Amino acid sequence: MQLLHRGCGLVLVLNSLLLLVSCQVQQPGANTRWLPATATWYGSPEGDGSDGGACGYGSMVDVKPYRARVGAVSPVLFKSGEGCGACYKVKCLDQSICSRRAVTIIVTDECPGGYCSNGRTHFDLSGAAFGRMAVAGNGGLLRNRGELSVLYRRTPCKYPGKQIAFHVNEGSTNYWLSLLVEFEDGDGDVGSMHIRPASSSEWIEMSHVWGANWCINGGPLSGPFSVKITTLSTAKTLSARDVIPSNWSPKATYTSRLNFHSTPS
Structure with missing residues (x-):
């Protein structure tokens, strides 16, 4: 099975608009001073x-x-x-x-x-x-x-009682999968994101599409999928094993059992 490259161009349907988007990754950086x-x-x-x-x-x-x-x-x-x-x-x-x-x-x-x-x-x-x-x-x-x-x-983001969740964006298929990250404690931002199919031991880098959305082109893509996110600000990493099931569907949200621990502001 061959799962694709790091960059992607696509047409995403959101709020009844067709948006042509491209992917890029930036380096971490943060500032905690007033x-x-x-x-x-x-x-x-x-x-x-x-x-x-x-x-x-x-x-x-x-x-x-x-x-x-x-x-x-x-x-x-x-x-x-x-x-x-x-x-x-x-x-x-x-x-x-x-x-x-x-x-x-x-x-x-x-x-x-x-x-x-x-x-x-x-x-x-x-x-x-x-x-x-x-x-x-x-x-x-x-x-x-x-x-x-x-x-x-x-300041650290705090979502008491919430775990990091991944929303599968509308339009996702077995050949193009797009995820939105929700309820991330601590840094709150995402600097890079990787996905690992159940049949693979390798993490595959996803591409930043727009906003808090990330994607991967390739296929066929088969779950369950583990997802690894690295924060933009401090490069902290968290891996959610098999968080997206094999019978995943577009517009569904899948919640992990993990979150970053917020530090005092």
């Missing part, structure tokens, strides 16, 4: 954020643990999609209206233009997350400020 940035908000004033987003989490962003914690980030943090799933603390600086409390957001979307252009580090937060940076009762006043100067830093 750094300057700017922030705006979108959606309804007390809203939970976007439905969907450029990372591909779809309707997951509307429910816990993502709900009201989603955020779009500028390209410098989005990293062509490999920044998806990373968690950040964001706090504003105006002591006349801002509390000392930072909000934690999960990268689920990209903010490519406007405030997010020209290499700026920018967060576009849900109305609810933006308002939580204010002194109690002043969320509306803070939202009226529009763009804010903020500080941000990376």
Whole structure:
């Protein structure tokens, strides 16, 4: 059986759109210091954020643990999609209206233009997350400020009671398999991903498609599949044995028994 190469080009159907995508891999990198940035908000004033987003989490962003914690980030943090799933603390600086409390957001979307252009580090937060940076009762006043100067830093992602899961994307076949990574504790991001069929002792490198989605071309592909992910930020590795069964199906989600251990922020 011959299972293919590291790169792939494909047409992926998502949200009724045909998207031509290509794959690339970037090197790990992280920063845990407080750094300057700017922030705006979108959606309804007390809203939970976007439905969907450029990372591909779809309707997951509307429910816990993502709900009201989603955020779009500028390209410098989005990293062509490999920044998806990373968690950040964001706090504003105006002591006349801002509390000392930072909000934690999960990268689920990209903010490519406007405030997010020209290499700026920018967060576009849900109305609810933006308002939580204010002194109690002043969320509306803070939202009226529009763009804010903020500080941000990376923080470990925490999904209590959740294990890493792999969603098989719509359109997957025995010759093209695409996976979305969900609920990754700790770093939250993925720098590389490998898959191993039951009939093989070799790990096969998958290609980054877009957002939090990875793929492999080849075939025929036969499960069950073990999946190994390596984080982008600190290169931690986790292997989930036979997590995707032989009778897998597109649009199904398969949950492992493992997760990275979050460290204190």
